[in-house]
Amino acid sequence: MNNRFFITTAIDYANGLPHIGHALEKIGADTIARYRRHRGDSVHFLMGMDEHGLKIAQSAAAAGVSPIEWTTRLAGEWRAAWQLLDISYDDFIRTTEPRHAVGVYEMIRRIRENGDLYQATYAGFYCVGCEAYKSEDDLVDGHCPEHPSREIQWLEEENWFFRLSAYRDRLRALVTESDFVRPESRRNEVLRMIDEIKDISVSRAGLKWGIRWPDEPETAVYVWLDALTNYLSATGFPAEGYERLWPADLHVVGKDIIRFHCVYWPAMLMSAGVETPRGVWAHGWMTMSGGKISKSEGGTIGIPAAVERHGADAFRYFVLREVPWDSDGNFSWDRLAERDTSELANDLGNLANRTLSMIHRYRGGVVPEAPATTELDQIAKETVEKYLERMDRLALHEAAAAVFELVSRANSFVESRAPWKLARDPANAGSLDETLASLARALGVVSGLLHPFMPGRMGELWTSLGTSETIPPFEDLASLDLTGRTVSMGAVLFPRPELAK
Template structure:
């Protein structure tokens, strides 16, 4: 095994994580959202030739888990075994390509938590005292009096007054170091509005943090004081260190770059993908813990928004929680992935509805992508004997379309580096629309009699554009993309490169390196018979469990599909971009002959954005 320093010098790594999911209940659509988004970023970087480490798992300690186990009438370990298996099954169902699935009840994790605790003690950052204050079992979080809203936590959770002996972490000592971190690295917390929230919180001054409990026993005991269990968030956050792939028993080696690890080992994390409700733990507590041990902090923490139902937060008591297992069963994994990744801007809140999922998938995948692929393949089989035709001289029209297609990788890379997965999807959808305009304008079905050489050039151009689009679609719709590339004759190479996870080896012919003229479709290649790759979803076939029809998916703040809410539209350039993208969406819906109500709704959003642009101050 090579050392950190050797590996990073040879090939920089990409380490992405989901939060580890709390096992007090079964998975819901929010868990699916985080997992699918993280997997899309992992797949993208793996296909782009990076050494990727993708981590997910379950958080299994704490008072809430102990209470849930007692309610279920089973031991905590038995309870966590069962619920953790549900989360593992969900990851498999969603086609997640994680390299590791960690559970905080594993011995390896206990060893890492103890090592981190010992280091903080050695560095003088932990002391013993007594805690009195408000604590939320549901949130597993402490709250100051001033943070309560109508006697509850800011999240709406019930709180209780706690008075017990406790170990404390000197969080107050890290107020200035954290402010310096935020100032030196403005993209450490994204989106920008979330950064501003954390900045205001830290600027208000930090108090020392209680990091042990005595009121329950289900947790990792404090070294040399087993009456205390370690605070669940100190326990949980340390999972990113436990599962980084390096030997973390020796923190000195990790600090110096001498730690040894497996083929996908990476430290520090490139990006933590989290829900906005747990941002404070990841951007205040976690970097403070790492700084206290002299370890590098993550490069970035990105907080996504929540999915709601008709503007209301999902709740078991209300009965509006969307089950991701039922969702995939109803629509298929590619459709669910595509909707979650593109239904709202990544970072904003959005409203889920069955209509929204069906309309988006039908408009972008079935009507645009699927129709383009099927028309092209049918023409190749009827006019070119099912083989890739030989292209003649390309006109400026072909060169322009192919230049845009080959340039997609750089554009998508920039979006994905900023975690703007919805913008990557929009770029691909926009190019597909251009291809549809091209085939309509060129009418290759008519050229067969009047100019067969020109017909062959047009069909070759379409096949080549589809090849590149199919490769780039893989992070979004992996199963359908494979079927698409199979139809285009892009077969796996005999010896593909394995850049990253053993769970998802990267094949040369289907990697992003192949999005170039040097890997173009080869004339004479025989192609399989056409078959539907992106079938339409008929709304009436959807089962009731997939959620009753409601309004289309839009951010719950007033904004357009391809633009985030006000927090993400601070500059006039952003509003201009939103107007352009919303205009494209309206044109796409009209081209797809969507229902009038949906088109009218999107036109209204476009007009609202134009009004906002007119009122925006110049930069």
């Protein structure tokens, strides 16, 4: 079974450097992408940069460079950060690329042809922080609640409007009759947005830095129509063959931008006669001291700093274990150090080190032959099933927890079997073989299942089990046989971290 699976993350706004608050979405999407690859799917994983808009033009001007020089520099920085985190994207699109403009123009042409564009005067508030129009009701004390320190703008301009209101019923059906919005807890919020929809302005008069509106050199395409189309233009749309990738199976986005992804975007696609994506996953936020990580707080922790202390794998694992994939979770260096010490170094690291060293000491480094009939083998099999079920419903944190439950059961198994006692009496040779073979299999299962979370160290652990081939499909891990493999001790996989300074 070779399913195609097209997954995307939100494209990041080229207005500053990535910080740990941006990492959650990318690590989560990467883990899903890696998981689907291991299941044999043909995965296409798209990321990118959103490079148009007033804020970017302003930042470039302040830095004394042209907007494109500015965004090119930043795109390089962001890609370097994703590389540090081992993010395995297949394509990276920048909205300043020609291939993207082609897609945007085709969207506008089709929406217009369908009669869904008209000119009218927009008079209302606009938040440059969100790049979004705001109604009076959206404001708190006269400010955008997301950007309380920014002055809200009052705009009056002749714009192009998209007849969003014509899609109310079809949007409602999409949301209620399918899994389009996940987690399910977000569905009602989206339905409320659909109830309240009005037509939206999709052009910005006088905005210099953006894709030009067709035949109107002084007008820019509204940044969200521009940005959202990246998912489609990256497939080569409208050139023949774009349906090999489209529709996207999963847009992974933050919960703060579901209005754009669950209301505007599907409606625009419906109008253009393009299939809607199969689903949107709205993840929560990594918070710090209870609040969203912003530039002012935590935003000062860059990706290199996050990776430097504990390594990319420990950081990836921590983020996905600590922050439930369907809600918010808090970041703290103390918690990271704690999980790195207790779960990675003590539980998993210890299990790996003692299993490998006992196979060396008692069996010359070769995994002995023994049927998979111990209680640990049974738990390992159940863990594979539990993990698959949880990963399939994108409960990443629960899937990781299931594997660590196996790790802890394996450590108890070592204690109760006490191989060092069995080794003293040759009459116990069969029992010792059974114990060591069972532990090696459990370690194989653990390294396979955790590989999407910690590709670096789990790849090493897998290799240390004497397997030259790649990790098999997850279903096959349940019947993993390592008989006769020569294990290697290798480096210490999980050194105890120095406690954070």
